[in-house]
Amino acid sequence: MRHKTVSSKVAIIGCGAIGVTTAVEIQDRLRDGGQVTIFSKDFSPNLTSDLAAGLWEPYLLEMTSEERTTKWANETYQYLIGNWDKGRYCF
Numbered sequence: 001m002r003h004k005t006v007s008s009k010v011a012i013i014g015c016g017a018i019g020v021t022t023a024v025e026i027q028d029r030l031r032d033g034g035q036v037t038i039f040s041k042d043f044s045p046n047l048t049s050d051l052a053a054g055l056w057e058p059y060l061l062e063m064t065s066e067e068r069t070t071k072w073a074n075e076t077y078q079y080l081i082g083n084w085d086k087g088r089y090c091f
Contacts, residue, residue, distance in 0.1 A: 007032050007033050007034045007035065008030050008032055008034030008035070009034060009035050009037070010023075010026050010030075010034065010035070010036045010037070011037055011039060012026075012036060012037070012038045012039065013039055013040070014038075014039075014040050015038050015040035015042075015043060015044075015047065016040075016047045016048055016049035017049040017052060018049075019038055019040065020038070023036045023038050024088060056076060056080070057073075058072065058073060
């Protein structure tokens with residue numbers, strides 16, 4: 001019996017900063033040559049992301065330790081700078 005190889009197919013709804021980031025991250029992790037497709041009702045320049053200031057910070061973390069918050073902030077910063085340096089995003 002022959003087995004058919006099936007590639008992953010992933011749909012992302014929305015093409016703002018979060019949608020594109022999610023699509024890129026999933027595509028990077030697909031090991032089967034799968035396909036990621038982004039669907040969106042609106043496109044730039046009519047996205048909320050087009051008006052975003054590009055700020056990030058820990059928010060509403062009252063019950064999270066300073067150590068854990070600092071770890072998250074450092075990891076997030078390295079992730080964002082790494083992607084910027086690689087020219088991965090146009091945001």
